[in-house]
Structure formats: structure tokens, C-alpha cells
Amino acid sequence: MLLLQTDFERWNQPGPFNPGHEDLACNECHLKTKSSVRQQLQANVQYLLGQRKTEADFYYHKIDNKHCIACHNMDKNLHSSYRFNEPRFNEVREKIHPEQCVSCHKEHIGQRISQFKISDCKLCHKELKIKNDPISVPHDELIERKDWQTCLGCHDYHGNHDMVLEQTVGRAIKQEQLLGYFSKAESPYRGPIITKARSTRYEK
Numbered sequence: 001m002l003l004l005q006t007d008f009e010r011w012n013q014p015g016p017f018n019p020g021h022e023d024l025a026c027n028e029c030h031l032k033t034k035s036s037v038r039q040q041l042q043a044n045v046q047y048l049l050g051q052r053k054t055e056a057d058f059y060y061h062k063i064d065n066k067h068c069i070a071c072h073n074m075d076k077n078l079h080s081s082y083r084f085n086e087p088r089f090n091e092v093r094e095k096i097h098p099e100q101c102v103s104c105h106k107e108h109i110g111q112r113i114s115q116f117k118i119s120d121c122k123l124c125h126k127e128l129k130i131k132n133d134p135i136s137v138p139h140d141e142l143i144e145r146k147d148w149q150t151c152l153g154c155h156d157y158h159g160n161h162d163m164v165l166e167q168t169v170g171r172a173i174k175q176e177q178l179l180g181y182f183s184k185a186e187s188p189y190r191g192p193i194i195t196k197a198r199s200t201r202y203e204k
């Protein structure tokens, strides 16, 4: 069984690495747990008996935000995952799970962004209205026209690019280009990356 295997050489990747991850070693993400298999078996028995709140990770940690943030600590992240655990996001959590990196960035599929649709901004920004709106077609009008595919044409989701926002809607990055980036193409955003990926890994 995979979970009991100790050497990654014998693993098969379930699919190609996502762009950017080609040079990472398996154990930069798949970390062994420190407790022994015996301790974990006991913990899982306790879980089954209702004495523990969570099932213990079995030999390898299940990958979660901590593992990703260890290398991608975007200091100015406009959409930090943790904030979407608040109750007011219950409904959207059921739809797209914005509280977890791997909801939108599923690994081993050879793509940057998965499951997130360009129009998904509408799940949280329907009520947006901006005073003295500087853009050529004001935000509330874009929303009324259901022009949700324009949003990512000016804003990046994490705010991790140092760029002055465009004000002319006609100059927003086009949908095809964004979808290319979701898959494998180069980033269409102008500005340099603010917080670059590190190569420090998460240690529990």
C-alpha cells in the first residue's frame, strides 16, 4: 500500500507537476510524520472510539495550507485562505472551498489553476460599489452587465504583483490569455512578483 511505503522512488506521481514545481523533490511537500506508525494506529483507534477529535495523519501528512505557505508566504495576500473560515463564508465554502490552496491549485495535473472559474469573483463581490470609481466602466455597471470575466483582467487574485491597476476596461487582459495562464502559459500580469516562492519547507 502506498501509505506504508517509505521511499518515494517507488511511488508514481499521479500526474505531471504543476508549472513551477518541476524541480521540487517529492518530500518538499510529502512530509513524513514524526510519530511512529504504532502511535498513529493507537491515535486512529482512539479516534474511532470517539476519544480524539481528528484522525491522526497516517505516516505522511495530508498536505494542507501550511505546506504551501511555507514556500508561498504572500505577505500582502488579498485573499488569504484563513479568512474564509469565517461563518459568513459558509455558503461559498461549500461551492469552491476558498479556504484551501489545493481547491484552486490541485497538484499533479500539470496546470496552475484548477476548478476556479474566471467568473467566480461573483460568489463574493456581487454588492461591490466604489465611490468615485476611477475605471472607464464603473464596477457596479460591470457587475450589472455580468462582465465577471473582466475582473482578473485588471486584478490578480492574491495581489502578489507590484502593478498600477489599469483604468480602461478595454485594456484589461483578455479572457483567452488568462485561461492560457490558468493552464501553462506565462503570467500575463505586468508587475514583478512581490513575495517570491522560497525553498524552505514546512517542518512540523
Ligand code: HEC
Binding pocket: 002, 008, 011, 012, 013, 014, 021, 024, 025, 026, 027, 028, 029, 030, 061, 062, 063, 064, 102, 106, 107, 108
Ligand atoms: C508541490 C507539492 C507537491 C509535490 C512537490 C509533490 N506532490 Fe504529490 N501530492 C501533492 C498534493 C497536494 C496531493 C493531494 C493529496 C494530499 O493532500 O496528500 C498529492 C498527492 C499525491 C499522491 C496521491 C496520494 C493519495 O493519497 O491519493 C501521490 C501518489 C503523489 N502525490 C506522489 C508524488 C510524487 C512521486 C512526487 C515527487 C515526484 C510528488 N508527489 C511531489 C503535492 C505535491
Ligand code: HEC
Binding pocket: 019, 020, 021, 024, 028, 029, 063, 067, 068, 069, 070, 071, 072, 101, 102, 105, 107, 112, 113, 187, 197, 198, 199, 200, 201
Ligand atoms: C518547497 C517549496 C514549495 C512548496 C512546498 C510549494 N511550492 Fe508552489 N512553487 C514553488 C516554486 C519555487 C515555484 C516557482 C516560482 C517561480 O517560478 O517563480 C512555485 C510555483 C507555484 C505556482 C505557480 C506560480 C506561477 O508561476 O504562476 C503555484 C500556483 C503554486 N506554486 C502553488 C502551490 C501550492 C498550492 C502549494 C501547496 C500544495 C505549493 N505551491 C507548494 C515552491 C513551492
Ligand code: HEC
Binding pocket: 065, 068, 069, 072, 080, 081, 096, 097, 098, 099, 100, 101, 102, 103, 104, 105, 113, 116, 156, 157, 158, 159, 160, 161, 193
Ligand atoms: C479561490 C481560488 C484560489 C485559492 C483558494 C488560492 N488561489 Fe492561488 N491563485 C488563484 C488565481 C485565480 C490565481 C491567478 C491570479 C494571480 O496570479 O493572482 C492564483 C495565483 C497563484 C500564484 C501565482 C501568483 C504569483 O504570485 O506568482 C501562487 C504562487 C498561488 N496562487 C498560490 C496559492 C497558495 C499558496 C494558496 C493558499 C494559501 C492559494 N494560492 C489559494 C486562485 C486561488
Ligand code: HEC
Binding pocket: 078, 079, 084, 089, 092, 098, 118, 120, 121, 122, 123, 124, 125, 151, 152, 155, 156, 157
Ligand atoms: C470567497 C470569496 C471571494 C472570492 C471568490 C473573491 N473575493 Fe475578492 N475579496 C473577498 C474578501 C472577503 C475581501 C476583503 C474585503 C475586505 O477586506 O473588506 C476581498 C478583497 C478583494 C480586493 C481588495 C479590496 C481592497 O480593499 O483592496 C480585490 C481587488 C478583490 N477582492 C477582487 C477579487 C477578484 C477580481 C475576484 C475574482 C478573481 C475575487 N476578488 C474573488 C472575497 C472574495
Ligand code: HEC
Binding pocket: 121, 125, 128, 130, 134, 135, 136, 139, 142, 143, 147, 148, 150, 151, 152, 153, 154, 155, 165, 166, 167, 168, 169, 170, 172
Ligand atoms: C479596468 C480595470 C478594472 C477592472 C476590469 C476591474 N477593476 Fe476592480 N479596481 C480597479 C481599480 C483601478 C480600482 C481602484 C483601486 C484604488 O483606487 O485603490 C479597483 C478597485 C476594486 C476593489 C476595491 C474596492 C475598494 O473598496 O477599494 C475591488 C474589491 C474590486 N476592484 C473588484 C473588482 C471586481 C470584482 C471586478 C469585476 C467585476 C473588477 N474589480 C474589475 C480596476 C479594475
